[in-house]
Amino acid sequence: MAHPTGRGDPVGPRLVFVHGIGGPRDPERELDAWKAALAHGMRLSGHSASADRLLSDTSVECVFASYADLFTGRQKQGAEAPAALGDDEEGASVLSDLLIDWVEELSYEAEGPREQRLLEHARAEAEPGTQQQGSLQVVRRALNVTTTLLALRPWGRTAQWITPKVMVGHLSQVARYLARGEHDASGRTLDRRVRDRVLAAVSDGPSVVVAHSLGTVVALEALHEVTTRTPLFVTLGSPLPMRTVIWPRLAPQPPTVPAHVEKWLNFWDRDDILAVRPHLERDMRPNGSGVLPASLRIDSDGTWVHSAEKYLAQPAVAGRVAEELARTPHAAPEVVPGSTPSAPAGSAG
Incomplete structure (x- = not known):
């Protein structure tokens, strides 16, 4: 609420x-x-x-x-993404697409050969390949991709703030929202x-x-x-x-x-x-x-x-x-007959 x-x-x-x-x-x-x-x-x-x-x-x-x-029904703070995605095939598909899109968009901002090599490696990790595409496999790829990306400038020092495991859990929230599923009782x-x-x-x-x-x-x-x-x-x-x-x-x-x-x-x-x-x-x-x-x-x-x-x-x-x-106009204060209007709260005077 x-x-x-x-x-x-x-x-x-x-x-x-x-x-x-x-x-x-x-x-x-x-x-x-x-x-x-x-x-x-x-x-x-x-x-x-x-x-x-x-x-x-x-x-x-x-x-x-x-x-x-x-989001916490299936994902507790710090929980791994498999618990968050469950058996949601659409959520896993969205997360898989998200990984590829994320890497490709970051590639537009690559600076220098080292960053380019890391991004190419992350792009290869993000690709589904021929392996089975269950949510667990997608999450494993996500963890690999995130670990690689967090080695890039300037994010290599962010380990004190966010780990690959937590980052994937957060990305899973985006996937779950866009999957348009998880119906409640109503x-x-x-x-x-x-x-x-x-x-x-x-x-x-x-x-x-x-x-x-x-x-x-x-x-x-x-x-x-x-x-x-x-x-x-x-x-x-x-x-x-x-x-x-x-x-x-x-x-x-x-x-x-x-x-x-x-x-x-x-x-x-x-x-x-x-x-x-x-x-x-x-x-x-x-x-x-x-x-x-x-x-x-x-x-x-x-x-x-x-x-x-x-x-x-x-x-x-x-x-x-x-x-x-x-x-944005403020609401006009209510004036009681015979009284003097007061200044709005926070105004001078």
Whole structure:
């Protein structure tokens, strides 16, 4: 379910966060962490007043759309992907395609003969060959490919953050979402249940939606069902441009900007191993208002830059969100006859 702050009486626009791949989450703790990172970036971009309002819990309603628990029925934190995929043939097929697409997209950014050799080796490991294509075989290939890729610059130092085993478990979440299976007792598929969490968070009012990683795929599909304004859609570290595995499986087809999205900013980091071939505007169809994504490169420090908090703390990201939150009209305060209108929470004066 959605997790609003529950504190204060917000009078500003709703800010919806949508997380990506990963293990079990504490939504309240994640909400606080994402807000703190975004506020830090706002201050660095010269929007200190917006940062104060964001953290005050009275001017901006913040909602964390959490769906990680939907993946934990078969995948516990740190579990190997065979347990996550089970006997799902479609999920195994998607993961197999994902491996090939991942390597091929990274090959466009190869620098030097060593990287090229490693990528060629990873490409050979990703190929199904003639071996039996059960989920266990696919996962073994995935572990081999991931081990090879994590030896590439700059990801060779990421072992302290993520291991090949954990990475494959995370990639399996993408495969399971795109497989469009795992029906519950009422017949809803896993991807349907995930999108419903996002739709509950967006609710019935204008929302600034900030999505990360797999969450960008989820949010894009969910926003096609939203009939209220989305003044700003921000995607961070998105795998959406992966043309072989994700692009043809997006719903609806062909991939198009949702009708009520008024602006879409797609941020990517050159050192983000999952943000490949990032220029979405080259392939995405505009909506009826002519809106297309605008892809913007950022550069973060550290060895694992795919983190949502790394992206949110970037002034280029946080500054755009702050500008949009300030631009979105605030609700007019209720005036009781005979009283003097009070200034909105977080305003000067």
